[in-house]
Amino acid sequence: MKESNNPFDINSYSGPEYFCDRVQETAALTQHIQSHRHTAFFALRRLGKTALIRHVFHLLGKQKNRKCIYMDIYASQHLKDLTNMLANHIYAVFPENKGIGKKFWEAIKLFRPVVSIDPLSGSPELSLDISQPKQFEKTIPQLLQFLDQQSIKTVIAIDEFQQILNYPEKNVEAILRTAMQNLKNVTLIFCGSNQAMMQQIFNSAKRPFYASCSSINLQQIPKAEYEAFITGTFKKYRFKITGEITADILSFTKLHTYYTQCLCHELFNMGIKNIQPAQVQAAKLKLIQEREGTFFQYRNLLTATQWQLLKAIAKEETLLQPYANQFISKYRLGSAAIVKRSLESLLQKEMIYYNSSVEVPDYAVYDKFLMRWLQQLSL
Numbered sequence: 593m594k595e596s597n598n599p600f601d602i603n604s605y606s607g608p609e610y611f612c613d614r615v616q617e618t619a620a621l622t623q624h625i626q627s628h629r630h631t632a633f634f635a636l637r638r639l640g641k642t643a644l645i646r647h648v649f650h651l652l653g654k655q656k657n658r659k660c661i662y663m664d665i666y667a668s669q670h671l672k673d674l675t676n677m678l679a680n681h682i683y684a685v686f687p688e689n690k691g692i693g694k695k696f697w698e699a700i701k702l703f704r705p706v707v708s709i710d711p712l713s714g715s716p717e718l719s720l721d722i723s724q725p726k727q728f729e730k731t732i733p734q735l736l737q738f739l740d741q742q743s744i745k746t747v748i749a750i751d752e753f754q755q756i757l758n759y760p761e762k763n764v765e766a767i768l769r770t771a772m773q774n775l776k777n778v779t780l781i782f783c784g785s786n787q788a789m790m791q792q793i794f795n796s797a798k799r800p801f802y803a804s805c806s807s808i809n810l811q812q813i814p815k816a817e818y819e820a821f822i823t824g825t826f827k828k829y830r831f832k833i834t835g836e837i838t839a840d841i842l843s844f845t846k847l848h849t850y851y852t853q854c855l856c857h858e859l860f861n862m863g864i865k866n867i868q869p870a871q872v873q874a875a876k877l878k879l880i881q882e883r884e885g886t887f888f889q890y891r892n893l894l895t896a897t898q899w900q901l902l903k904a905i906a907k908e909e910t911l912l913q914p915y916a917n918q919f920i921s922k923y924r925l926g927s928a929a930i931v932k933r934s935l936e937s938l939l940q941k942e943m944i945y946y947n948s949s950v951e952v953p954d955y956a957v958y959d960k961f962l963m964r965w966l967q968q969l970s971l
C-alpha cells in the first residue's frame with residue numbers, strides 16, 4: 593500500500609507500478625536467487641539498491657516455498673548485534689506458534705531468548721543471551737543451518753554489509769564464509785554502498801569471500817528509461833510535461849535515482865498540472881534551500897583545502913584527472929600532494945565518490961543537490 597498519493601517514492605518501495613526500469617538487474621538478481629548463487633551487490637548510496645531488493649522480494653513473495661528476509665546492518669556495531677539481528681528477523685518471518693516458527697523457538701531456547709517491545713517501532717524484538725565470544729561465533733552458523741534444514745528456501749539480504757569491517761571482531765568474514773559453504777536452501781545477498789570496502793571484502797584474493805559470490809553492480813537508470821517513466825507517471829495523473837523539461841530534470845540530478853525522485857516528488861506536490869520551466873526552477877531552489885543549513889555545516893567540518901577541492905569537483909561535475917596541472921592551477925589547489933590528501937579525506941567522509949566500475953573512472957560529488965549548490969558559490 594502506498595503511504596501518500598505521490599507516485600514518486602523518496603523513502604520507500606511502494607510496488608512495481610511506482611518502480612522505474614531495472615528490468616535486467618531484477619532478472620539477474622532473481623536468477624541468482626533461483627539458482628542458489630550468493631550475490632555481492634554494489635551500488636552508490638541512493639541509487640536504488642534497497643528498492644531493487646524490495647522489488648525482487650515483492651515479486652518472489654508470491655512463491656509459496658520461499659521466504660525473504662531483508663536486514664539492514666548499518667546500525668550494528670559488533671558480531672553480537674549481527675547475531676541478534678539475524679535471530680530477530682527469522683523470528684519476525686516465521687510465526688512462533690506453528691511450523692518452522694515453533695521449531696525455531698525450540699532451537700534457540702538454549703540462548704534464553706527474550707522478547708521485548710521496541711519502543712520506537714512498537715514491534716516485538718527478540719534478543720538472545722549470548723555472553724561468551726566463542727558461543728556467539730557459533731550462533732550465526734547455527735541459525736543459518738537451522739534455516740537450511742527446513743522444507744522451504746530462504747533468501748537473506750544483508751544491506752550495508754561493509755559495516756562488518758567496523759566490528760572489533762576481525763573474523764566475521766571467515767565465520768560467515770564457512771557457514772555459507774554448506775548451505776543448500778539459504779541464499780545470501782550482500783549489499784553495500786562503499787565501493788572500496790566492498791572490494792576489500794569480495795575482490796581480495798587473500799580474504800575469505802574471494803570468488804565466493806556472483807556480483808551485481810548497479811549503475812544509473814538509463815536516460816531513455818527514466819524519461820519514459822517520468823513522463824508516463826505524470827501523464828497517468830493528468831500532468832503535462834514536455835521532453836525538454838524531463839531532460840532538464842535528469843541533467844540536474846545526473847540521473848541519480850534519489851535526487852531525481854525528490855525533484856519529481858516536489859513537482860507533483862506543487863500540483864500545477866501544466867509543468868513549466870519556471871516551476872522546475874522553483875522546485876530545484878526549494879530542495880536546495882531546505883538543505884542549505886546542512887551544507888553550511890559540511891563547510892565547518894572540512895578544512896579550507898578540502899572545501900576548495902570539493903567546490904572544484906562540483907564545478908567540474910565529473911573529474912577524470914585530479915592531479916593534472918591544469919585542474920590544480922585552475923582551482924588554485926596548491927600541489928598534487930595536497931590534492932591527494934584532501935581527495936582521500938573527502939572519499940573517506942563519503943562527500944565524493946570514485947566510480948571505478950565504468951569505462952572511464954571519475955570522481956564526483958555524492959549529493960547532487962550539494963553539487964548544484966556548490967556550483968553557485970564563487971571560487
Ligand SMILES: Nc1ncnc2c1ncn2[C@@H]1O[C@H](COP(=O)(O)OP(=O)(O)O)[C@@H](O)[C@H]1O
Nearest residue numbers: 601602603604611612637638639640641642643
Ligand atoms: N527503480 C526505481 N524507481 C523509482 N524509485 C526508485 C527506484 N530505485 C530507487 N528508488 C527510490 O530512490 C530512493 C533511493 O533508493 P534506495 O533503494 O534507498 O537506495 P540505496 O539503497 O542504494 O541507498 C528510494 O527511496 C526509492 O524510493
Ligand SMILES: [Mg+2]
Nearest residue numbers: 641642643751
Ligand atoms: Mg539502502
